[in-house]
Amino acid sequence: MVHQTEQTPSYLDDTHLTEIVTRVVAAGRQDDGAAWVAVRDNLFHPQGGGQPADRGWLDGCEVVPVRDAATGLVVLRAADADVRDLDGLAAGDEAKARVDADLRLLHAALHTAGHLVEAAGRAQDWTYTGSNHFPGQARIEFTPDDPGPLSDAGRREEAADRLRAFVAAAVADGLPVTAAPGPDGLRLVSIGGLHTAPCGGTHVRGLADLADVAITAVKLRKGRLRASYSASHRTAG
Ligand SMILES: [Zn+2]
Structure with missing residues (x-):
């Protein structure tokens, strides 16, 4: 075998x-x-x-x-x-x-942008609970400690704008994206000093490779906050 x-x-x-x-x-x-x-x-x-x-x-x-x-x-x-x-x-x-090189780069862009949205949510003190990096349905989910205020549409939009500002600043800085084995052998993927997570996916080399990163919607359902996003690779397409 x-x-x-x-x-x-x-x-x-x-x-x-x-x-x-x-x-x-x-x-x-x-x-x-x-x-x-x-x-x-x-x-x-x-x-x-x-x-x-x-x-x-x-x-x-x-x-x-x-x-x-x-x-x-x-x-x-x-x-x-x-x-x-x-x-x-x-x-x-x-x-x-x-x-398929274009599709590879699109998946890598979406996956990397997902890590970035995850980092933005963690910076809000939300707990990360899951992700989907598929084209057209990409989203990161969190459970905020106190989701109550986020049931208000205005407060939710303010939170979405904080995520957008975080993401835009990191993309403007063009932070590098690197992978290295962690102490237990797991592959750790890092965006500059901003974020590190165990991951077996494909990623872009740096945030300067990303284009059209957008947080398109932030929705709250049963205490879970879902941040939908889109992204592409600057050289793909
Ligand atoms: Zn990853």
């Missing part, structure tokens, strides 16, 4: 690496007969941590990366369920991997 140790998560090393030649370390079929392979240098971010999967290709075949719960490996399934055979790839074969 092939294990996670035989695969390197190349997507964590460099967000801007979008093509690589690698080698197949395992291949098989799902219960429904659809083919899958796992590659040694894995370029593809699987869906997880609130971030969508990369769109990508292995040789000529469009694939969807999925983390296999049993082995921890990221396996590549044919995007088209009718494809029974990923170009005949078998363990040991060389293959060219490629991801």
